[in-house]
Amino acid sequence: MSSHHIIRDEQEPPVLVFELFDNWNEISELLAWSPILLIAPEMEVVFSSKQTKVDGFLVSQEEEVDIRDNGSLVYNSSNLAWSINNWAEGKKYTAIYIFCDSDLMSKLIDDKKAVKFLIPIIFFTDNGKYTLIPNYKFRKWYPKNYKIDILNNDIVAIENLSKDGKGFYLEKDGFIKIEVEGDFILIKEK
Template identity: 25%
Template sequence: MSSHHIVRDDQEPALIIANGEACSTELLGQLLEWSPLVIVLDSAMERVVELGIKVDVLLGDFDRDFNPQEFIKSQHPIEIVYTPDQEKTDLEKALDYLVERKIPSANVIWATGRRADHTITNLTNIARYRELIKIVILDDYSKVFLLPRSFRKWYPAKSIISLIPVGTVTGISSANLLYELQNDTLIMGFRTGSSNSVKQDGIVSITHENGDLLLMECSD
């Protein structure tokens, strides 16, 4: 896997590599090519280094006898960020780091799969960053992001779209979906909009009045 750093502009999305299921080398390569900043959580560092990826920031609480100094020489220059706060996940700490640097957006990989508790937490925690940073979580089968109150995007027919509420979301309406919503309410654990699809080639529009709604672009 070649190094990144083709782009150097804080307006491009940073890339955060967590420690869930690895994605394909194709997806990883595409994201590295356009990422000006690569942040790796300490739990994933050894896996990332084995792929020959140049890391800009190594971040975590460095527990379990993890020694970040081992990577200073091979990854020079690298910033090491110690984040001992046990009230937040390492992914949240990485997002906080980007917010502090005023970087407007981030792609996140290796954040799903493996442990179910980590997957659920990583996906739903997007909601707390609504006003702070744009976040997209990707794996080989899904692209997940938090919807603004009004959303419009072109999709080809039969694209799989799932609408997953974080808690309760009210006043949801859509256009150009196979199963339309009209001023509907979705509640996590009771009623979600999983496995909907695009009716025909064209613009899909989705609006909601209250709550936090995740859109998942999915493929089998």
């Protein structure tokens, strides 16, 4: 007897690509699960050359790009965080993957202070992978010696992590726990 698992679009976090660096492997891994893929219009040639199905585009209202399909995310550049959050909440996504440069990531994180994201955002940037958790507590399993940076200044408590220079590493296989005073945690995985 065989069993089949049907994945609805909302079960897998969408992948939003504003910019690519040397991270095609990360995109390929995520796309193996068939999530929704939205890209900046100028990225269309790259994705087409890799024979990758695109579900829609990331279009700024200020751009003169004529894309009027239902799958695209049309946003206001000065309020991108709000547009992404509103779009994700409407689709009931549980997380979002965003490929962008570190400047756009910083802008979205700064805008997050005004927009209360309710779901995690995983950024793949020119400087690495970052996870923004919209909570003051975080718990996740990692292998022994895995390294992360906690980019918060308001750390209250950590568990199963040891300080290593500027970052932290796991003391043993298992769950880490991080608690901060603020309303979100930002970590960089190494």
